[in-house]
Amino acid sequence: MSDVTDTTLQGRAAAPAPVAPAIELTGISKSFGPVQANKDISLTVAKGAIHGIVGENGAGKSTLMSILYGFYHADSGDIRINGDLKHITGSQDAIDAGIGMVHQHFMLVQPFTVLENVVLGAEDGALLKPSLAKARGILQDLAHEYELEVDPDAIVGDLSVGLQQRVEILKALYRQAEILILDEPTGVLTPAEADHLFRILRNLKDQGKTIILITHKLREIMAVTDTVSVMRRGEMTATVPTAETNPSALAELMVGRRVLLRVDKTPAQPGETIMSVRDLDVRANGVAKLKSISLDLKAGEILGVAGVAGNGQSELLEVLGGTRAAQGGEVRFRGDPIDITPSANSAKRRRRGIGHVPEDRHRKGLVMPFKTWENTNFGYHNAEQFRGPMGLANQAAMMEDARGKIERFDIRPPDPYLKAANFSGGNQQKIVLAREIEANPDVLLVGQPTRGVDIGAIEFIHQQIVALRDAGKAILLVSVELEEILGLSDRVIVMFDGTISGERITSETNEQELGLLMAGVDPNSEQSA
């Protein structure tokens, strides 16, 4: 194991070990313009190990893996696979070298069957039938060996995300991958599905496969990896055996300073109900997304909405935020009904005091090619203070407003002229939060506030949300991160298949109970039955 723990230059110079490491990267550097994404990175991954790579967003994990998988070409440095120097110039080279990658966003053709997806790009000849027949056999063996059962004739679009992920893994194995890279694989899984995935990974490891797991969830690193490498600002800061470290030590290595993993907050003091939702029905393309949802949101509390992605939380947030119409039901804000028909307009809602941090800041919360000063008033740009003469915008006021928000929310770099696309995830989210919080809303709808956000910024964002609560505002928090829901919210509702499958006081529940509710099982009712 010594060659695994040591990635320094001396380690590289040492005599080759009897078994060559599965992957050996030496001196990898890669720049994008002025940004150096990878600085002289060396990494050794032992054969048959599960190797975790953690780091904040923008630390260079994805770039490094993209270099290994041939999406990018390193400016300098060597890649050795099983001891052999490889020139990987495209993903086909990587596949030929036995590397398989499971992307965060699946690369599957939705209307194709599992079998067709697996074979796609790896057909043996012009005729499809023999390839499919061969693949069917191989798939059966793989399914047996690794607990990777999927119906080969199922249409991929009909499968759950967990099963789609299995198809991705099968795709890689079908291409005889010996090294499997998984990029944030548990982001879309229930805790139970994640556990199953880890079982699969351990099976793969037992069969001698090498696995690289990229994640920002330290709990997963602790649960499943043998070795963990930490990246910070494009550099590899440490590689340690997992058994010899702990989450707070890793967090400190990632951020470069001590961080608070727990959210520091006092018990909530809920006041009157500010927003009430009754029998909300939402359909999209004929599919019921919300089925008669009712809930009350009180001043001075954070109401968490837990659930696996795709169970109606997004639709709930969109209806309340005014970007999606409901087909039935009623929403009241301070006793007055709110327009939830197709004529609903989110600008009206903002004027009434309902702020909205959307789940997808790239497509909704920000206009990526807009500069900071254009984004810090986005949605509020028709407010009195931003109006100039003759329909012009008061750009001086917008700029001043932006400078204030940049300072108060510590947005870095503090450049009002920088385009949103050029900020890190955490700073992008700070721009959105600064805008929505400083508008001083009575209700703040927050979706996935820390998705793709680095640990240092998570702490700050959580503090801001708690501060807003303490100022007597109502907050609806939608998050697929159970840890975040447990840490931040005062009350939790769990959504499953468009319904509320349970409601709990956060301090009186735990991850297991919520996990069951997320799968649509109510532990209490089961006991009584």
Added chain:
Amino acid sequence: MNTTLPRWVDIGLIPLINLALALFVAGLVVIFIGEDPIRAVQILIRGALGSDYGIGFTLYYATNFIFTGLAVAIAFHASLFNIGGEGQASIAGIGVALAALTLDQTHWLISLPAAIVMGGLFGAAWAAIPAYLQAKRGSHIVITTIMFNFIASALLVYLLVNVMKVEGSMATETRKFQEGAQIPFVHEMAGWFGLKMARTPMNISFFLALICCVFTYLLIWRSRLGYEIRAFGFSEPAAVYAGINPVKITMIAMLLSGAMAGLMAINTVMGDQQRLVLDAVQGAGFVGIAVALMGRSHPVGVLLAAILFGILYQGGAELAFEMPKISRDMIVVIQALVILFTGALENMVRIPVARAWLKLDRRSA
């Protein structure tokens, strides 16, 4: 690739390389038909810029392209590809002609503003139907605006043959506008200041076009409406999130685009022909697409690109005249090459230049 090029490379160097490539390939074509390409370029440039006569014609053509280029650029900021400038300008010609025919007993100071309003309204109206179909029904604006070009052309023929033609005349045109609707030529305006210029069709519309460049800049980059147009153009979900109504923005952007294309009719119908004729637009609507692409949808870029195409038009005409082997069709080929390289093949040059720039940048850093 995450790259930021300096502005002068982005809007200066790359278009110039594209232009050079286009001229190089055009030069090969000229060699192929047995003429001297260097001499051809000399004739072209001398014809376009070598005299006040040439410059007048060049800027007359450029005026058309500024209007149609701005029209495409405005729609482009809302991520709408308005291919219908041709049709919008021809229909606007009817509006301009109606204003001029009605008011040509008065003074151009009265008939010109009326023609601007009518041209703008008619152009906008012709863009309104495709815009509505796009906004409400999702019919693709490229398809509908192209189809509306044909409808416009047929409608114009019908009107000129059956309704607006001078009775007893065989020519498919309206009567000539009288003095009250004849807007000043630039050579006349120069005369007011005691300057002598050759007679060319360049008229006061050129200055209207310059005002429209400033207007477009203020609209897109300084106004709240322009902010909403750009936000919508970059990301529709973000626009909806911010409370910007996509239907409204699609309609407004297309109406403005159509109106801008419509103003072109002032230059040709009122300024040059002083009557409504068939095909007053002469393809300027399509050249506007290339102008907007080359000008990166920025008014300054549009202005420069429009002048370039003005040079190609005027210089090309001289070239066809002086080099008999180079026919009028050859000039169209050369113009098409410029459009091909600056518009369609833009990324062919952009990506290598960006790479080379980054390499240089890193070395110096």
